[in-house]
Amino acid sequence: MREAVAAAASAVTELVGDRAGDWDRTGRLPEDVVRKLAAAGQLSAQIPADHGGPGWNSADSGEFTAHVGSLCSSLRSVMTSQGMAAWTVERLGDPAQAADLLPRLASGDLAAVAFSEAQAGSDLSAIEATVTVDGDSLLLTGRKKWVTAADYADLFLVVARMAEGGAVVVVPRTAPGVRVRRVADPLGCRAAGHADLAFDEVRLPLGSLLGGGRQPLPLLVTTALAYGRISVAWGCVGILRACVAAAAGHAGTRHQFGRPLAQHQLVARHLADLWTAEQIVTRACEYASRCWDDNAADLATAIVLAKYVGAEHAARGAAAAVQVLASAGAQDGHVVARAYRDAKLMEIIEGSNEVCQLILADHALSRR
């Protein structure tokens, strides 16, 4: 890890301290923790330096994301949302929008990206939220579900239908007609500020459409999700690293039948599989980040592969870690209990396992 990344990693270790379990139990991240990281640009470390961001590459940003994920997946989820919002602005926005929004996202403003709706989860072609031009302004109407980090956000990037295509609309939380309702008791990433959003004829300036809108909906979604998926995959590396540390620590010190747990072969196998999972997912993420940094042709597939491999291994690995710690870890707030619930969510968000499988199968077929 480069020096700047290592420094940021130790700072965030200190900032989180031993509080992640409490955040999980109470379902809240302290506002000052989120704002402090946002103000340092560390929730979206790939914002280019000429827009006031740290300008890290994907490899460094990924290692940092994994580190935060090893401490607290809720905080890492907020980071994924902020980074995805920034990337969406960078990619889809025009230069003036990038010059306005990216410095704000690099210096303390928080953003969330709203895709899902009641009838549009995996099938985002079913999105009903609609933006129309009304005179010299826009009108946005629709409902969004399960928007990660929305409860902390100042800005929402809302994916909507526009004429024959789609658009991403930048909506200030304070705009009249916006309502935010926190999701109660999510299964995992409990402090990530998931919320449902309602937009009732929200009137916005024309400049709120990233790149003028009317872009193809699938391309908008795939572009935004590219960042979300690679970030979630690195987050899964973090979950696995936390599980390896907890399981190895426990199995090396707890004695049963007169010897450490780790010297019982069935437990040792769990440790081997956990460490192997962490290595596999790390390699898949490193490859995807290298493709990102080189803008390699294989990028789109490498990202889905990393996300799929990451989520599956994290879910299986976290279950194994709970098995090794048993009653010592089977309590809300414990690192492996959090990992178990958080990893399950990773198999669902930013493209479920099954959606990733369909994409990868399609890729395999097209390469015949």
Place this chain on the structure above:
Amino acid sequence: MTTSSNRPAPESTGDPGTVQTDLLRFLEKRTGRVWATDADVFGTGGLSSLFAMELVVHLERTYGISVRGADLRMENFRTVLQMAALVERLRPPASGGPGA
């Protein structure tokens, strides 16, 4: 460096016909099918949105362009002809050309 030698790469892909040929080759390699320059690659039985992203990356990487914002419209990617036109529009003018 004050020698008169220029990097040869930009000139070698300078004409629109070459861009079209290259794109047709890329599509055929990637899909195992032969495409016409005016075929709708995202139409019925066509390619996925993931492939749209792959195409964007390929164009950026091969021609040193950046496809952002308003240029990310499907009408710029639907056919080889449209993609070649997008490349022409976004590519920096060849060195020695007007305004250099």
